[in-house]
Amino acid sequence: MTASHDARIPAALSRAGLSRRRFLRGVGYGGVALTGGSLLAACGTDPAKPRPEEQVAPDRSQQEKVVNFSNWPLYIDVAGKNEGKRPTLDAFTKQTGIEVNYTEDVNDNDEFFGKVRPQLQAGQPTGRDLFVVTDWMAARMIRLGFVQQLDKANMPNAGNLRAALESPPFDPDRSFTMPWQSGFAGLAYNAKVTGEVSSVEELLTRPDLKGKVTMLTEMRDTMGLTLLDMGKDPSDFTADDYAAAIDRVQKAVDSGQIRTFTGNEYAQDLAKGNIGACVAWSGDVIQLQFEDKNIKFVTPDAGVMLWSDNMMVPNKAAHKANAETLMNYYYDPAVAAELAAWVNYICPVDGAQEEMQEIDPELADNPLIFPDQATLDATHVFKDLSAEEERNYTQAFQRVIGA
Amino acid sequence: MSTLTAVRGGAPVETPEPSEPTPRRRRWVPYALLLPGLVWLAVFFLAPMATLFSTSLQVGSIDEGYRPAFRIANYTEALSAFSEQFFRSFGYAAMATVLALLVSYPLAYAIAFKAGRWKNVLLVLVIAPFFTSFLVRTLAWTAILGDQGLLLGQLKDIGLVSPDFRLLARPFAVVLGLTYNFLPFMTLPLYASLERIDRRLLEAADDLYSSAFTTFRKVTFPLSLPGVVAGTLLTFIPAAGDYINQRLLGTPRQSMIGTVIDSQFLRVLDYPSAAALSFTLMVSIVVLVWFYVRRAGTEELV
Numbered sequence: 001m002t003a004s005h006d007a008r009i010p011a012a013l014s015r016a017g018l019s020r021r022r023f024l025r026g027v028g029y030g031g032v033a034l035t036g037g038s039l040l041a042a043c044g045t046d047p048a049k050p051r052p053e054e055q056v057a058p059d060r061s062q063q064e065k066v067v068n069f070s071n072w073p074l075y076i077d078v079a080g081k082n083e084g085k086r087p088t089l090d091a092f093t094k095q096t097g098i099e100v101n102y103t104e105d106v107n108d109n110d111e112f113f114g115k116v117r118p119q120l121q122a123g124q125p126t127g128r129d130l131f132v133v134t135d136w137m138a139a140r141m142i143r144l145g146f147v148q149q150l151d152k153a154n155m156p157n158a159g160n161l162r163a164a165l166e167s168p169p170f171d172p173d174r175s176f177t178m179p180w181q182s183g184f185a186g187l188a189y190n191a192k193v194t195g196e197v198s199s200v201e202e203l204l205t206r207p208d209l210k211g212k213v214t215m216l217t218e219m220r221d222t223m224g225l226t227l228l229d230m231g232k233d234p235s236d237f238t239a240d241d242y243a244a245a246i247d248r249v250q251k252a253v254d255s256g257q258i259r260t261f262t263g264n265e266y267a268q269d270l271a272k273g274n275i276g277a278c279v280a281w282s283g284d285v286i287q288l289q290f291e292d293k294n295i296k297f298v299t300p301d302a303g304v305m306l307w308s309d310n311m312m313v314p315n316k317a318a319h320k321a322n323a324e325t326l327m328n329y330y331y332d333p334a335v336a337a338e339l340a341a342w343v344n345y346i347c348p349v350d351g352a353q354e355e356m357q358e359i360d361p362e363l364a365d366n367p368l369i370f371p372d373q374a375t376l377d378a379t380h381v382f383k384d385l386s387a388e389e390e391r392n393y394t395q396a397f398q399r400v401i402g403a
Numbered sequence: 404m405s406t407l408t409a410v411r412g413g414a415p416v417e418t419p420e421p422s423e424p425t426p427r428r429r430r431w432v433p434y435a436l437l438l439p440g441l442v443w444l445a446v447f448f449l450a451p452m453a454t455l456f457s458t459s460l461q462v463g464s465i466d467e468g469y470r471p472a473f474r475i476a477n478y479t480e481a482l483s484a485f486s487e488q489f490f491r492s493f494g495y496a497a498m499a500t501v502l503a504l505l506v507s508y509p510l511a512y513a514i515a516f517k518a519g520r521w522k523n524v525l526l527v528l529v530i531a532p533f534f535t536s537f538l539v540r541t542l543a544w545t546a547i548l549g550d551q552g553l554l555l556g557q558l559k560d561i562g563l564v565s566p567d568f569r570l571l572a573r574p575f576a577v578v579l580g581l582t583y584n585f586l587p588f589m590t591l592p593l594y595a596s597l598e599r600i601d602r603r604l605l606e607a608a609d610d611l612y613s614s615a616f617t618t619f620r621k622v623t624f625p626l627s628l629p630g631v632v633a634g635t636l637l638t639f640i641p642a643a644g645d646y647i648n649q650r651l652l653g654t655p656r657q658s659m660i661g662t663v664i665d666s667q668f669l670r671v672l673d674y675p676s677a678a679a680l681s682f683t684l685m686v687s688i689v690v691l692v693w694f695y696v697r698r699a700g701t702e703e704l705v
Contacts, residue, residue, distance in 0.1 A: 110669040144466065211569060253655050259572045260654045274550045274571065387466040391671060398666045402655025
C-alpha cells in the first residue's frame with residue numbers, strides 16, 4: 001500500500017485540473033489560437049444526438065476476446081511499484097479469457113468529452129468499449145445519445161449496487177451507467193496550519209485563512225457545498241439561489257480569501273501547508289492521512305455532496321458484451337473490496353465491506369469508504385441541469401474561477 | 404556510370420551529362436520542392452484558420468448543432484466580457500519579455516565574449532531545461548516559492564519576513580514563471596547575434612579611444628539588435644497566449660486570455676466565443692508584431 005502510494009503524487013494533474021497531455025500540446029502554444037482553431041468544427045455542425053440505429057455496432061465480443069477500457073489515472077489497484085501490473089484486471093483475464101486494454105486517458109471530464117465528441121457525433125466508433133466519467137458528464141452524454149443501454153442479463157452482479165446509488169436523476173433505473181467509485185466532496189484542513197474548519201462560511205470568511213483557501217474547479221462540488229451552506233438544496237434550487245451563491249464565492253475571490261481553484265493538485269498544497277483549508281474529495285484526504293495525521297476531512301453540518309464516476313458503453317463499441325462482463329466482475333464484492341483497498345473512495349458494492357475485513361479491518365471501518373446508510377441518506381447530489389442551465393451556470397462559475 | 408562503360412569499351416569518348424537541366428524542367432522543380440510545405444500550410448494552417456473564422460461567427464449549442472449566421476456580436480460580446488484578461492495577458496507578456504531581456508542580455512554577452520572554452524557547456528545549460536517537461540519545471544516553482552518552501556521557509560525561520568507573507572498566487576509569481584519558461588527563447592537568438600559580431604569592430608572602437616560603455620552603446624548593442632528583436636518576439640508571442648503559469652502559480656485574479664479560451668472551448672462549450680477570442684488574440688498579436696518589426700527594421704531580422 002505504501003509503496004504504491006508514492007506513485008499517486010502526479011494525480012495533481014488528473015481529475016478536474018490540468019493534464020500532462022494538454023501541457024505537452026502547449027509547447028508551441030503561442031498558438032493557443034491555432035490549437036483551438038484546428039479543433040473547432042468546420043462550417044456548421046448538425047445537432048449532436050444520433051439516431052438509434054446509428055448507436056449500435058455489430059458486437060464482436062465472441063470472436064475477439066478483448067475489451068478497451070478508458071479510465072482515470074491512479075484509479076485501479078496495482079501491484080507494488082509496478083504500474084503495469086494490475087491484480088484485479090489480471091485475475092479477470094484469467095477467469096474469462098478476455099484481454100483488457102486498459103488506458104488511463106481520462107484526465108478531465110471536459111477534456112475527455114472534447115476528445116470523443118467528434119467521433120460520437122459523427123456516428124463513428126471511438127475505439128473504446130467502456131469509459132468512466134463523472135455524474136454530470138454521464139448525464140450530458142446520455143442526453144446527447146452518446147452511450148448505449150446496458151444489457152443487465154449479462155450482469156447478474158449489478159444487483160449488488162448500493163441502494164443509495166440506485167437511481168440518480170440522470171439515469172433513474174441505471175440503464176446506461178454503473179458506478180465505478182463514488183466519493184464525498186466536503187472540506188479538509190491541515191491542523192498544523194489552522195484550527196478546525198467546519199463550514200463553508202468559515203472557509204469563505206475566516207480572517208486567519210485569508211489567501212490559504214482553495215476550492216475545486218468541479219462546479220457541482222464547489223457550488224453544491226456553497227448552496228448547502230446557504231440552506232439551499234443543490235438538487236432543487238432556483239437561478240437566483242445560484243446567482244447568490246456565485247456572488248458569495250466571487251466576494252471571497254475578490255477579497256483574496258480564496259487563493260485559487262484546483263483539481264486534484266490541492267492535495268500537495270494542503271500537505272505542504274501552502275493552504276490551510278479547502279474543498280476536498282474524500283479519497284484524496286484518506287491517502288494524505290496515511291502520511292500525515294494532521295490532515296482532516298470534515299463533513300460540514302450543512303451536508304456533503306455525493307458524486308460517482310460511472311462506467312458507460314459508448315455508441316459503436318465493438319465489444320459491448322465483454323464490457324458488460326467486466327462491469328459484472330467489478331460488482332463481485334471480493335473484487336470490489338480489493339479495488340477499494342487501493343483506491344480509497346466510496347465502494348459502490350454491497351457486501352464489499354465484509355470482504356474488506358479480511359484485507360484490512362481498519363479500512364473496513366472507515367466511514368469514508370464504507371459509509372453507513374444514515375450517512376449516505378444525508379448526502380446531496382447536484383440537480384440534473386438542462387443544456388441551457390448547464391451552459392449558463394458553467395459560464396458564471398468559470399467567470400468566478402477566472403476563466 | 405556512363406564514363407565507366409566508355410573506358411571499359413576501350414572507346415575514350417566523353418559522354419558528358421548536360422551541365423544544366425532543361426529550362427522546362429527547371430520551371431517546375433522549385434514548385435515541386437515547395438509543394439510539401441504548401442500542402443502543410445494549407446492543411447494545418449489555412450484550413451483551420453478558415454474554420455476558426457467561420458466558427459467565430461456561428462450561433463447554436465452543442466445540443467442543437469451550430470449554423471453559420473455571420474454574427475459579429477460574438478466578437479463584441481466576447482471582447483467586452485474578457486477585455487480585462489486580454490489586457491492582462493499583454494501586460495504580463497510585456498513584463499516577462501522585458502525581464503527576460505534584462506536577464507538574458509548579460510548572460511548571452513558573457514557566453515559569447517567571456518566564456519572561452521566553457522561556451523558550449525554554458526549553452527547546454529541554457530538549453531538543458533528543455534529536456535524536462537514544461538509542466539514539471541513550472542510545478543518546481545511552486546516548491547521553490549511555496550509559503551513554507553525553499554525560499555520563504557528559510558526567510559520565515561530567521562524572521563526576515565512575516566509568517567503570512569507569500570509569493571505564490573500573486574502577479575509576481577505568474578510573471579516570474581513566464582520569464583523563466585521563455586528565457587532560452589530570448590537567450591539563444593541574443594547569443595547568436597552577439598557571437599557573430601566582428602571583434603575587429605570592437606578593437607577599432609577601442610583604438611579610437613571609445614570608453615567601454617560607449618563601445619557597447621554605439622557598436623555592440625546596435626549590432627545585436629536582430630537578436631533582441633527575434634528574442635523579444637519569441638518570448639512575447641507564446642507568453643501572451645500562455646495559460647499554464649497563471650493556473651499553477653496564480654489565482655483567478657491573474658487569469659489570462661489563454662485560460663479563458665481553454666475554458667470557453669472545453670468547459671462552457673461555447674465554440675463561437677472561443678473561436679472569436681482565439682481569432683482576436685491572433686490578429687492582435689500579428690498587428691503588434693507588425694508594428695514592432697517595422698519600427699525595428701525588418702531587414703535586420705535575419
